[in-house]
Amino acid sequence: MYNTPRGLRGLQNLGNTCFLNSCVQCLAHAPPFSDYFLSEPAYPRRRKKTILAPAMEAVVKAIHDANPSVASARRVAAHNPRGLLRAMDDVPPLDLFTDRDQHDSQEFLRMLLENLNDELNVVEKPPPYREEKDDFTEPENVKADRLWAQYVARCDSVMTRTFAGQLRSSVECHKCGTCSTSYDPFWDLSLPLRASKKGSVGGGGGGAGPIGVIDCLRAFTEDETLEGSDTRTCPKCKVKGSATKRLRVKRWPRVLVIHLKRFTWGKSGRPGKKMDAAVDVPYDLSLGDFLADDALEGGRGLHPPKYKLFAVTNHMGSLGGGHYTASCEVGGGKWFTFNDENCSGEDGPPRVSKHAYVLFYALQ
């Protein structure tokens, strides 16, 4: 994080664009992301035109260039992010977001990062995609590293280096006990807003108190029994039967994005409802309990990764009509709330919140 407060400037609302403003403020206060755009980046020369990255650069610079004192931040004229909105019109499927309708800030974040990654990927000729065939002889660490190297060989940008981690998914066959694993890159973790079915550890989630983000992480990584229509054919013994599925973090990103699944969807994709549960958002977060057994091997460090919260996207209101704001650490331990054109100082990071929706954590 920055040593002194900076980036104290609001963004004008161009008609239901608070989903964009809140997301952009969180990114503009993520130094690995913002420093890239503040440092006069030379964009990779590509056949495709670079549209979105310069538009993002202009917004990040406008947010940081104003540079008022904490006390005078309120009086700084908000920046008009029209250029970024226009750029999104030129980059499908981001043009989905320019219809002046309400949109999901997390969905927007994911597409924005993916599209920026497309433009900023320094790999000119990605090697062809190879289909995985597991012979169960390759050590897990070797397999994870090989698949990560394959991913980075196709996709290498400031976005992947900042946000991408690797998730291990294992499925253990109940018949022969063989564990088949897959390793997939992730750019955020989408957590269910509930405690694990075995009950929460360390309070919360029991109904009365707030649900802890740790509880949500436990629910996300708890063993899931695959049976009935979820069964699959075991690649080893070729029997279709029950199995246990488990998710673990294998490689952790510099910036960990946690999405709390507040919005549920009904059958056939119909809008469901919003969960207003209060969430205990820890300032310090360790991924220790959620790592793959061998995640600390192979020169990746002896200690479980520790993260500090630096930004939160908040959602107030219902599924049909709501509003987004951002709470960000702006430097020197100071926190600000960015509410479209307005920004104002806060006492500190959000602790227990009914509105916290997307959490941004920086690796220490």
Ligand SMILES: [Zn+2]
């Ligand atoms: Zn089997």
